[in-house]
Amino acid sequence: ELKVEQNPLFLSMQEGKNYTIYCNYSTTSDRLYWYRQDPGKSLESLFVLLSNGAVKQEGRLMASLDTKARLSTLHITAAVHDLSATYFCAVDYRGSNYKLTFGKGTLLTVNP
Amino acid sequence: NAGVTQTPKFRILKIGQSMTLQCTQDMNHNYMYWYRQDPGMGLKLIYYSVGAGITDKGEVPNGYNVSRSTTEDFPLRLELAAPSQTSVYFCASSYVGGSYNEQFFGPGTRLTVL
Incomplete structure (x- = not known):
């Protein structure tokens, strides 16, 4: 599992x-996959990482993937209040029939 | 494109009642999914469909039924509602062509069973 x-x-x-x-x-x-969810809202796709060493950036967010370590990171640079949200990562694999398994999410609060 | 739409947005049910949550997508996606999200938790897959006429169980299918007669629609049926089914329900869709599975989510249905 x-x-x-x-x-x-x-x-x-x-x-x-x-x-x-x-x-x-x-x-x-x-x-x-990384998703963002604002309070009371739906999930919005942020990044799709498809290979070892993949790096993607959007504004103050940068995501990377290390498949050998089975680790992805979402780095936040110079946080602003608008980034406050819950961030989920999700994974699928070739034996899963393309079903995603989600993490529990990280609730990020950026204070002034 | 409207993307993925869900109705209703909110619903309160009494124990034992039944209802259908509607989901429609206009992106011609082949895969569709139903998830539930409990407070402070991640998403759990209820059912999914890989195309019209084909559905399969996810992680938490008990108490739910689905059907998929068209590419666009994937309704979720709750029979004999129970308080444990109080949750937010999200429908999602994706185009799976062998590469990856970026899913697009609807706005959700907030269901309370009393």
């Missing part, structure tokens, strides 16, 4: 600071 673990689950940070969210998974996969 594929397990996806995120840490931390809760993150409170000040505006202007940097931080990293970690996503570990338990089986071989080269397909990892």
Whole structure:
């Protein structure tokens, strides 16, 4: 059974600071997804990472994938309040019939 | 394109009642999914479909039924609602062509069973 673990689950940070969210998974996969969910809203796709060493950036967010370590990171640079949300990583693998397994999410709060 | 739409947005049911949550996508995606999200938790897959007429169970299928008669629609039926089914339900769709599976989510249905 594929397990996806995120840490931390809760993150409170000040505006202007940097931080990293970690996503570990338990089986071989080269397909990892990051989603954002604002309070009371749906999930929005942020990044799709499809190979070892893949790196994608959008604004103050940068995601990377290390398939050998079974680890993805979501790095936040110079956080701003608008980044406050819950961030989920999700993984699928070739034996899963394309079903995604989600982590529990990281609730990020950026304080002024 | 409207993307993935869900109705209703909110619903309160009494124990034992039944209802159908509607989901429609206009992106011609072949795969569709139903998830539930409990407070402070991630998403759990209820059922999914790889095409019209083909459905399969996910992680938590008990108490639910689905059908998929068209590419666009994937309704979720709750029979004999129970308090444990109080949750937010998300429908999602994706085009799976052998490469990857970026899923697109609907706005959700918030269901309370009392």
